[in-house]
Amino acid sequence: MAEPSVVTGPPPGEKQFFGHPRGLVICFLTEMWERYSYYGMRGLLLLYLVQHFLFTDGEANFIYGGYIALVYIMSMIGGVLSDKYLGQRKAVTFGAILLVAGHFGMAFEGSGSEETLSFNGGDYVIEDVGRDDRRQLFLDYEGETRRLVFDSTQFAQMEDDRYSPIGDDGQGDYIIERQRRGLVQNICGLVGLGCAGAENSTTLVLNGTRFEVTSETANADKEPVLTLADGRTLTEKSETDILVLATATTDKVPDLSNVIATAADGNYSTSIEKQALYVNILFFSLALIIAGVGFLKPNISTIVGDLYPKGDPRRDGGFTLFYMGINLGSFLATWTCGILGILYGWAWGFGLAGVGMLLGLLVFHFGQKWLDGVANPPSVAKLKEKAFGPVNIEWACYLSAVGIVVLCMGLLKHAEVIGPIAATFGVLVFIGFIVMSFTQLQGKARKRMWAALYFAVAQIPFWSLFEQAGSSLTLVTSRLVDTTIFGWDVPTPVFQSLNAGFIFIFAPFIAMMWVGLAKRKWEPSTPVKFALGVFGAGLGYLVLVAGMSSVGPAALTPVFFIFAIYWVHTMAELMLSPVGLSAMTKLAPARMVGLFMAAWFVYSGLGNALSGVIAAAAGAETVGGQIVDVAGAKKNYIQVFSSIGYIGMGIGFVMLLIAPIIRRWMEEDDADVVMVEDTLEGKV
Template sequence: MTATTIPNSPAQTADTSNSTSTRQPAGLKVIFFTEMWERFSYYGMRALLVLYLVNSLGYDRQNALALYGLYTGLVYLTPMIGGALADKYLGKRRAAVIGALVMVMGHFAMAFEPLLHVALGLLIVGNGFFKANTTSMVGDLYNGESDPRRAGGYSIFYMGINLGAFLAPVVAGTLGEKLGWHYGFGAAGVGMTLGLVQLLWGQRLLGRAGLKPGQEAISLRDTGTILTWAGACVALVYGVLAGWSVIGPWHAALPAALRALLSVAVIGAILWTIARPSKGVEVAPLTKADFGRVVGMLIVMVFVIAFWTGFEQAGGTMNLFADKQTDRDLFGFNVPASLFQSINPLVIVMMAPVFAMLWTRMDQSRFALSDIAKQAIGMVVLGSGFLVMAQAQNLADLNGKVGAQWLAMVYVIHTIGELMLSPVGLSMVSRIAPARLAALLMGVWFLANAAANYLAGSLEHMLEGSGMPLYPFLAALSIGAGLVLLLITPLLNRLMGLGKSA
């Protein structure tokens, strides 16, 4: 799972009276369960999507992985747009309600095969409105960056994310594979509905969190606005699908380099629209130190893409490996393939406190590592997991299937790599980004996830004819990228103005 961030935004506190105590704001449990149910719906969908495409709709492996990569990639791209719309027009809370409603429609649309692409489009757009704004609302519960409860609150929030991610394959995955695909997708829809109800029902505990100045809590008076925006999202999805049916063949005929250039141009235009200051607002230019930090973060981001391209095989090729090439019989019970994806959040919940304590102790010792070095080691750890996966693939090719312990081992190793890279990287960006670019650079950082998810679904096809099997390639890519990043860490530390333990 991708760790959440601590936005650098002024707080609209809901509970400042206790900001000097250790008691968390009452509104935290509202956002905790809202996010838990949303993650339940997302990871339930993620656990089933490739299996559904291949085993029910008859997609071949290549097209199923490509659609999976496009969907998960866009899921990481749209929160930049949804966050900007919330800041300028809607307010975080109203935007989150709109996003949740659109995602409810998307999940239930998955029950109808002809609406597959419409459903995925609604989930992508709805996530854009929901994800960034609920995460940011947690920060609004506290009395500024100095509130001592803030870090603990985000740790609790992160547990909600992983609780939902753990339960999703257990419930939605099992229902989908054992009773019928639409039962699984329906369970994800029910989860998202519960998240929406939780957000609306618990508003009184949120205080001013997520509201723009002058706004009041979401009420019946907002129904027209919410339904109008939700309707616009539905129209947008249908419009994009209709437009793509016209330009898609033309786009596919373009050289790959030109397609990539066009994608970068579109994303750049979106970033410029979000980042440019309003008319009449004077913005101080970046200092030399600020510029160095921005450049350094962009360099690290390129390496992070290599990490997530490997890690996100979990919902794609590794999910199919669990389905087709793993012996899943356990004491007479056939374990659902999607259930293996519960290993990652379970290990995170168990080991995140261990890593937090480990980094704290190391940072206070002579063995302190910089944030960049920790991320580099995380890439090497991920690559070692793919060495194990490559051996499992070789054995499966010889014997038909391998024991479940192989895949379980890989998931544990990959989770350890994630704990060394993801929380550390997000903390680094939120801490050292120039204040006026903090939100934008966090969005750019998540572009690494968007690009990596797309590559995760396309890489196997891209390697066809090269003679390089997927998992050995990912092992070489991850370990090689980690070693190169470790080699240039001193240079990047100087460029970004980081000390050894920063």
């Protein structure tokens, strides 16, 4: 049989843009805007769930992890339908329409959930102003609007703040002006704020800290007054803040003069009333986005590959440019959607993400002529055949999205089940591939299939750690990190741009490093790179733990350590992600490449589902979307991050030890393999 001709350049008559097929421009811009919408929404999602809808940390993290997992898993359906029936062009267009609808649906937020706090015999509806670390809570206390603070640590940290009055309508980004007046109801007898010793004690105890009391008197209104050694007087009435749930300790003495009421430790309760309509709109919108990404993402990449003839040396460069479009969209999204959503309102951020996807849809629709016939349906006649009743195959493919949306809505409402379901499915897929390797393959093909399956499974620990960026790491940044840089309190979503920014900066250097090492025959093998990637994902958390432990138990972590963990994780990603899909396509048997790509997405989804489980374990107790015990929450985050850091590094080390075995499985000239194949061919 004659060898196929090798293409060494563009085909005659090809219309180009800077040396590449002009269709690459359309794919670049479409994917850039799709990633813009995806990461713009992702940057806000967890804060939105916790602060607007008042989901607990655990619930919100399960929803986030389940959402990301379903995005990957449902990509299998979009890929299969496009390959067999729709073609990539129709699939991408349909996916973009679903995405536009889903992102705009996220902008319908309602007024948010309402939480009622009950303590000291009263019920108080919590009202909120602002978002992210700018968020403040208020109560209508005895007919006046009061600031709600949860523990002495938070209260002490606000000493230098200056506030302006809340408006009569209770709306807007208002805060209260501090007036240094008085203390509490019933100074003696409150847990965490009690008088020590006898009835006429001269010592005041607050969370284990003692304050000398110089006198105990009453004012003209017959209110009890305590005078401390430093001259502060403590009375029953105040026109400033309410200190509730005084549970945390601090080395810094809080300014007690702003407190008017406390609740005994644990002697409080809360109830949350969610707006069912808007919660359903939230899940419906997320389900639309899942279905849209499923139809668009796997197929836009396929179009890029189809633009280049087989053997075209420009292909790698084309995919590099396409990959830069992904990161450009991610980088721009967190700086625009993230800032707009935090400073001006959730709907503005989500709405801008929808505008970005609409631009991507318009680019792809009007630029299809630049694709030069690539990505058309395999058979137009097949699409017109009847599937059931009056519905033809093309519309049956579109209607499958209804099933996807309904299924995903149901799963997201019970997001805690997504992880176990994904894990069970992943185990069954693994068993299926192993059985297939023994029944359908022999020799080197079998071992190479094992290697491909190894890489698919080995990505699970990496993504379970890396995807904390959108979940637990987002909450830690918002709650426990000093995000002020050069006088600007940087919105939390902006920090998610660090990954894309570091890729822009360091990816070329990593590529040059591999080239230089290859010339010296020192370049690590693919299994070693994978091991280093997983090891780095774990190492990043130990870097962050070091930063969190470097300051007091309730002090804010320096922002440098957020930069550090994102940098370590980006370096780990560059070790693992670029080689993963490439290894799958090279190692999978030719007739099973599509099946193995589906497996890659399944295990990516499983890793993301696991990320939600990990993030839920790192959650903190909240009231009104705010943590009630800073020191306790920080201790738990440190414990969880330390555990996953060491586990990730341990898994990476084990992967490094078995890397030589995986490398031998990858080799095409394995002696045992050659002998088996020669036997099969009758040569021995």
